[in-house]
Amino acid sequence: MSLIVVGSMAYDAIETPFGKTDWIVGGAATYVAWAASNFVKPINQISIVGYDFAQEELDQLAARGVNLEGVERVKDKKSFFWSGRYHMDMNTRDTLVTDLNCFLDFNPVVPDSYQGSEFVMLGNILPSLQINVIRQMKQRPRLIAMDTMNFWMDNALDDLRQLITMVDVLTVNDSEARQLSGEFSLVKAARAIMKMGPKFVIIKKGEHGALLFHGDQVFVAPALPLEEVFDPTGAGDTFAGGFMGHIAATRDISFDNMKTAIIVGSAMASFCVEKFGPNRLKEVTRADIDARIRQFVDLVNFDIKLV
């Protein structure tokens, strides 16, 4: 059981109503790896970092069972850098800076040692690169999940549509689901997207939770109501990491097990937002995670005693 994770590893500067940090590790694949490594080893990471990426960050991931053979270090360029400011509602943010730096050269190569991985999580990058990763797999993985964003719907729709035919699970947020499908109703949007290829569609609604669609089946998971959302950066990627980590650990791709995986992802995301960047993810224990998953059971569980 191993999980390939493809995506950005970066540095972020983040401003929220609760605080500010000028330089903290980030990137989709970083969050996915931190979350998933609670459940499955190895994580076969594919990414690119610049000369400024702290070796300590890589060492921490390696200590968690993250295989870094597929992470290229570029000696003469800086790492991908993103800076953003969140509004009070924490659901909207302004991007202040996007310096792609070494990420412009990202051309993911699947190392031989990663071949045979059964599970793949394609973080949000250029759709043609996501396609290239799938094409490099000599054996079709059991489950390929992908994330994407509105930018590629505007700028690389043909590639994105081709990619979507090649994956099993698509994760998008609600506005992206609407844009991709042209449907306002999320039920209709999910149905339209499933017609494009993926058997499973996950629509992330941030503080309002997530929806899982498969055929005519639907599952709804709430987000944990939190006193304070300190920093939502990476919450969606952390959710995906928890989701795929659980799937890869259990090797069970049934709808029922995906429901559990959605709860695991939601639990991981609820930790992520408690501190800046992945700081909270770095410290949570398996006992913390199990306790939080039990909170989700209490949160949604009810007995029907009708009259």
Place this chain on the structure above:
Amino acid sequence: MSLIVVGSMAYDAIETPFGKTDWIVGGAATYVAWAASNFVKPINQISIVGYDFAQEELDQLAARGVNLEGVERVKDKKSFFWSGRYHMDMNTRDTLVTDLNCFLDFNPVVPDSYQGSEFVMLGNILPSLQINVIRQMKQRPRLIAMDTMNFWMDNALDDLRQLITMVDVLTVNDSEARQLSGEFSLVKAARAIMKMGPKFVIIKKGEHGALLFHGDQVFVAPALPLEEVFDPTGAGDTFAGGFMGHIAATRDISFDNMKTAIIVGSAMASFCVEKFGPNRLKEVTRADIDARIRQFVDLVNFDIKLV
């Protein structure tokens, strides 16, 4: 087991992206009564209507077990009339017309025959009138629930704060919870509102479901993901009607039973939005309701099978 329902009975003109109606029965107490009468009889209705209110509408409610002794008919004034237009997201609307008409004279009187009712649902009206209803009850009801709105927070806050100390359950939407408490986090908002008096706080989030708070306990219910929300008018009142109908029918005011009541309310609201006004509520059967409640079980239920 009987339930007093206080609030408006009105006519509405509604425009949604899916259609338009110029004249359809509405009003909070109408929706509450239609929803609650599936579960409990009698509903002891307290409202006021004008000369133009169709006798047929009153007869339909009477046939459902709604006691109309407390519904005053004003011979020389029209009924409360509201007109609104929903935006594409169905979460926002513009009010086009609010003609209070006979509702300006509303001074709810609790008929003698209503005394001894164990359950009271105070729909959204002037807080001083809601207080008057409670004061008229010779015996303190077992559970008093109230709805209110931002307008009274802006214009009658002192009365509202007094009223809040007198009730057991407060239902508000998310923006109202934030305004009333001054807290952005809904967890903090609910906690602040509970300190003002009510032991239970229900925060309605429309298409994103509802939250129930009681002490340190929280329950989250999703809204049913629907292909089409045809007309959201009255959904919140229908939710309250299903909630209080179930509570009054079971006479069980424990947190556990309130969770079931939240699901019952959510199920009723999911019917309400399928057609204009209360049209869908008028036709659903108990079997339809039970089937929909089972859909909610499937929607949120998951088995934890962790590794």
